[in-house]
Amino acid sequence: MNIRLLHLATATVSILSLTMVTNAQETQQASATGAPSLQPPPSQSKKLPPAPDSPLEKQMKILARGTKQLSQQLSNSSKQQENIALLETLKKAASDAKELNPRKATQIPQSDLEKFLADYRAQIDKLSDAFNQIEEAVKAGNYDRAVTLMSTVGPLKKEGHKNFKAD
Numbered sequence: 109m110n111i112r113l114l115h116l117a118t119a120t121v122s123i124l125s126l127t128m129v130t131n132a133q134e135t136q137q138a139s140a141t142g143a144p145s146l147q148p149p150p151s152q153s154k155k156l157p158p159a160p161d162s163p164l165e166k167q168m169k170i171l172a173r174g175t176k177q178l179s180q181q182l183s184n185s186s187k188q189q190e191n192i193a194l195l196e197t198l199k200k201a202a203s204d205a206k207e208l209n210p211r212k213a214t215q216i217p218q219s220d221l222e223k224f225l226a227d228y229r230a231q232i233d234k235l236s237d238a239f240n241q242i243e244e245a246v247k248a249g250n251y252d253r254a255v256t257l258m259s260t261v262g263p264l265k266k267e268g269h270k271n272f273k274a275d
């Protein structure tokens with residue numbers, strides 16, 4: 109009985125060793141022949157996460173969400189208070205954006221940087237002025253004027269992006 113057990117153990121050890129040798133040989137052959145390995149290298153196994161938003165991009169996203177909603181309900185008198193609150197949010201985002209520098213600033217030669225940043229902040233001021241005037245119109249219940257003023261925001265954004273957004 110013990111001898112049979114001994115044989116069984118010896119056979120198991122032999123099979124295990126053979127399997128390990130064969131696996132090692134296959135791995136060596138795969139890398140030697142250039143055959144694709146079954147496991148992707150760690151660098152390709154996961155997609156890189158998207159770069160986090162810059163502080164200015166965060167403010168721009170607040171502007172984007174807020175102006176979209178405002179445009180949809182600007183002349184709705186039942187949303188007057190909500191629209192005033194939205195305009196306060198937009199004014200805060202513009203004011204916070206003014207304190208930040210666009211990424212493109214890092215590509216501007218030192219000699220032009222002061223003007224670039226002054227022009228950027230002046231463009232943001234125009235946006236804030238527009239929000240202030242729209243808010244006055246909404247508070248006065250002058251929704252036609254509010255809508256007309258709102259149509260100036262798109263061109264201000266377009267001009268701002270053309271001059272101050274990195275490619």
Ligand code: HEM
Nearest residue numbers: 162164165168171172210211212231232264265268272273
């Ligand atoms: C209501 C008007 C505006 C809206 C809705 C708006 C929206 C946006 C959006 C959605 C982005 C991309 C954010 C991202 O990729 O995550 C962006 C980026 C940017 N916007 Fe605006 N924008 C507006 C006005 C302006 C104005 C007036 C200026 C300049 C004075 C400006 C300057 C920039 C810059 C420089 C970037 C790139 C961000 C960076 O450099 O870090 N935007 N904007």
